[in-house]
Amino acid sequence: MGFYLLLQKTLKVSKFKKKFIEFLKLVFPSTGIEFIILLFFLVVYGCLGSYIAIHYKIIFDSRIPWDAYFSFDNKSIVMTGGSFERHPLSYYFFKRIRQLGLLFSDGKMDGNFRFALAWFSNIAVSMSIVQVFKYLKNIIQLPLFICILLILFLGSFSTTILLSFTPENFTYTFLLLTLFNYYSALKLRKDQKIPALALVFSGIGIGGLTITNIAKVFVPVAFEKDVFKSWKKFGNAVFRIILTCICFIILYLNRIHFKYDNIFSKTNEQYEKFSNVNSTPIWDMILSYFFGGNVLFSNFIVTDRNNMQGYKYKGLLMDVYSSWIPYLFIATLLVLVFLSYFRNFRNKLVQILIISFLLDIIIHCVMRFGLHTSFIYGGHFVFVYPLLIGWLFNSYKNSPKTLSGLMVIFCILFAYLVINNYLRMVEFFSFLNTYY
Template identity: 65%
Template structure:
């Protein structure tokens, strides 16, 4: 037990000086940003604003209740701990200290998430340090990570858990092992509990265990682990809603109708600007009028479709690199796991159109796919210096544009805060 606990701590937290340096760098960058916002503005948590203050995040609703039970079935329990800890630090007041604590919890979660990706690049793909650092810098300054680093939301902690689990599964499968039933159940309850659709992603690595479809014994064992995980999750879910299971279907249908019937922007533009692009590269913003349904009016901030051809070119080039990596590493089961996870979100948001008009907020469910597939692309050409150099130059150009654009857009975000949330 002690060995397993030590191993888990070494996996989740920095276990080398390089990993510690990566963690401290992003902790400092995100910490400065989150601390300034928490102390000078009320947007992170305002008791009058339950949702949609910026980019459709539901800060207050999430902190107070964990969100809607049909999409976040067990988040209520997790955010009870987050809220109570933040209140303990602030002396029971929902003031600037309360906001600061929420921001730093998010900061730590996203910084640890980046450490997980760095570990994957270094220990699983075994990339040279300079390439790993370049990819990590690119990943760290993506729009989703910047926003989630100070935002108390399900997406913040879902991203961390997904990164931890993907790294853990990669370790097991790279050693021709299997995902233990206890780990599978824990992952199912925590990841699926925060966002129910992500439960399916927990089972993807099981499909790629060695000889799982060639040995009846291994297949039965895999099915048993999946069934146990599902039963435990369903029981806790039903317990959470007092076994009123009919509410699940009615609420889910309402949510689907609400978030899937938006025709204001062409689907292809929403896919590029919001789903594939918005989680990486900020577009421009638009201010909207909102109300909390109790008589209080406030301003909200939403993303617009890209208005620059450079932004579209950036996303198209990035997608080409991702597809290039996938097809080049097609026989690699770890790449297939990443691709299947991404495909699941593509089906939900791009094909089923659930929340496509605000799909940039769902980046916490899939943004980790980008740095991992980029890492595997570099791995595929590790013995071809010319192509590796081309990829390096391309990544430096993409990162330079990403950094410049996202810093510029964050200045717009601060202008919004100065105008409405001081």
């Protein structure tokens, strides 16, 4: 009997050890090329963020709560985690981020504090890009050269550049969403269900940072094998979703001391504030801000701001595109995305990406919530572009001529993206030199 118990205990330890190793391989780089990719982006983004943190105050200035650049709420997010109705649990997350930053800066909110904040963001964005690479290499199984091109393409987006040094909810949502998409794709490819515990933690983490994203956690569950053909599997899926919702709601209500009336009043107030902007045609905001601004920097506008306490400062915003070339760029990118969807219509992993993307389209383009500043929400969906293009390339792997043509188009887009965003970042630094 003693030997049997010892054997059983050893097997449990071995199983736990195996699960832990699998978790580490899932989250962190597990191959040489993945370590190189992580190191590359850490260095590139690290140099950018470190220089901005050391020489300028724009990443964090205690006098500026919001809108110093592109409507990011740096100080507000770092100090409070943001509004509870949109970011219900981020208060707890940013409390730890703030404590770690202050530990690094000996309790002072100075250049060292900004440096720490920038590097936390750098690590999150660089890890996100590694997750996208893993998806391209292990799920879509693209050649290494194409995988690297696609992550360099993603790494040059306006969203990834800005989030790499910006302490914001979207920065960490970017990491959690890319990680969950890769994890769920691994499970579905093996015809496995997403465990209840993983779903609960994903729902709390992703939905806690931005509440609307919790719906994306449930999308892969609908594509589990035979989930709608077996009452047992359907019931199990419903149980996991309800369990996740219950855990999330309890934590949410606890965060606001169970004063649930505040949720409705504050949510309505935020919706009215961020959805009633009519200064620009809707179609232009959709193209320039929602689809375009997350990828391709547009023109910049310098605005006058104040912190409601007498301190005046300058802010930087994106304008709509002023040339036909960026519109052509975005139109071509969207054509590639739609072509990928139609080419891979029966692919459940592609359906998951599109449905998740569609949720953002409904929220920002149809409901118009934050449409005029939707270029800051890119962390919620911008990774979908390289993944869908990757699926498009994969669908033409047996048609070399068509694939070559698509690669030419992609390389032209890539070249224009790099040149445009580099020149815009030069303008951004000119703004920093003038005002910060």
